[in-house]
Amino acid sequence: MSIDLPLSADIYIGIILFCFGACMGSFVACAADRYAKKESLGGRSHCDSCGAKLGALELIPIFSYLCLKGKCRKCGARIPVDCLLAEIAMAMAYLAVYLYGGVSVVTAEYLLLVTALMAVALIDSRTTEIPDGLIVFGLVVYLAFLYPHGDWEARIADGVWGALAYGGGMMLISLVLDVVLKRESLGGGDIKLFAMLGLYTGLVGGLIMLLCSSFIGLATAAAGSKGGKGAEIPFGPAIAAGAIVALLLGQLITDMYVSLLIK
Ligand SMILES: [Zn+2]
Numbered sequence: 001m002s003i004d005l006p007l008s009a010d011i012y013i014g015i016i017l018f019c020f021g022a023c024m025g026s027f028v029a030c031a032a033d034r035y036a037k038k039e040s041l042g043g044r045s046h047c048d049s050c051g052a053k054l055g056a057l058e059l060i061p062i063f064s065y066l067c068l069k070g071k072c073r074k075c076g077a078r079i080p081v082d083c084l085l086a087e088i089a090m091a092m093a094y095l096a097v098y099l100y101g102g103v104s105v106v107t108a109e110y111l112l113l114v115t116a117l118m119a120v121a122l123i124d125s126r127t128t129e130i131p132d133g134l135i136v137f138g139l140v141v142y143l144a145f146l147y148p149h150g151d152w153e154a155r156i157a158d159g160v161w162g163a164l165a166y167g168g169g170m171m172l173i174s175l176v177l178d179v180v181l182k183r184e185s186l187g188g189g190d191i192k193l194f195a196m197l198g199l200y201t202g203l204v205g206g207l208i209m210l211l212c213s214s215f216i217g218l219a220t221a222a223a224g225s226k227g228g229k230g231a232e233i234p235f236g237p238a239i240a241a242g243a244i245v246a247l248l249l250g251q252l253i254t255d256m257y258v259s260l261l262i263k
Contacts, residue, residue, distance in 0.1 A: 002102030002103055002106075003102065003103040005103060010102070013098060014095055014099070017094045017095055017097075017098045017111075020094060021090045021091035021093060021094025022061035022062050022087045022088070022091040023061055024090055024115055025086045025087035025088070025090025025118065026087050028086065028090065028118050028119050029083045029087065030083075031119065032122035032123045032126065033080075033122075033126070035123055035127075035131070036127050045059060047072040047074060047077060047079075048077070050072060050074050050075035052072065052075065061091075062084065062087050065083065065084040065087070070084070082122070086122060089118065090118050093114045094111060096244075096248055097111055100247075100248045105145060105149060109141060109145040109149060113138060113141055114244060116134050116137050117240035117244065118240070119134055120134050120193060120237075120239075120240050121236055121241070122237075123236075124234040124235075125234045125237050128187065130187070130190065130192070132189075132192070135193060135196050138196045138197070142196075142200060155202070158202035158203060159202055160199070161198075161202065161203050162198035162200075162202040162203050162205070163195045163196070163199045165206060166194045166195065166197070166198035166209070166210060167191055167194050168195075170186060170191045173186070174186035174190075174191060186235060187235070190235045190239060194239060197209060197239065200243070200247060201243065201246045201247060201250065205250040208245065208246040208250050208254075209242045209243045209245070210242070211242075212242035212245045212246060213235070213238040213239045213241065213243070214238075215242075216241050217233075217235050217238035220238060
């Protein structure tokens, strides 16, 4: 499925993808920030406090944040640490996708999906909304790569079951929770996101996605609940993280679980 390369070439591509991931993380963080503030997506990056345009060196991800110690060069205002975290997370995610898929169609597909998921996580955490455009993007990538991914008939059957089970399951859980909690529990965006990702993970992978995202979601909710009660907690970042774990480590986790059962 993937092309075999000498180790040196693998390391080289890994480093390139890590750097490219950091740049994309920076871009997605900036775009998500502008989306949340309803600003236009065009135009040069600038400091939010003083409006100073960023120079070429300041656009280098991770490196520039560390060099400037997280402060604007002109006015000294703090640069949000989310940007740095998004750059590092995306760089690691790109590298992880390459380690998983090597030089292959699957790697290209997952790089696109991971980028969309980062946008989902960042926008949801700022606005508690998941734009439909990102769900549609995920669907388009799934359909575009369905045939090149390989074994498309089995994959679409498993995918449709995954989408129905996790999208539909989430809808049922949210309806029950709405009644019990007497307020909106899961947003419509979360349900759509689960359904879209169910296509990618299928039935078994979806279970891992569900377990991981619930665990991460509950952990962040517990950590965040100290701040103030009643605030809406975005579940998108947890679903995104759970989906990436399920796609990249799902097979490994299932194999380990099965070998434990057989012992
Ligand atoms: Zn400034």
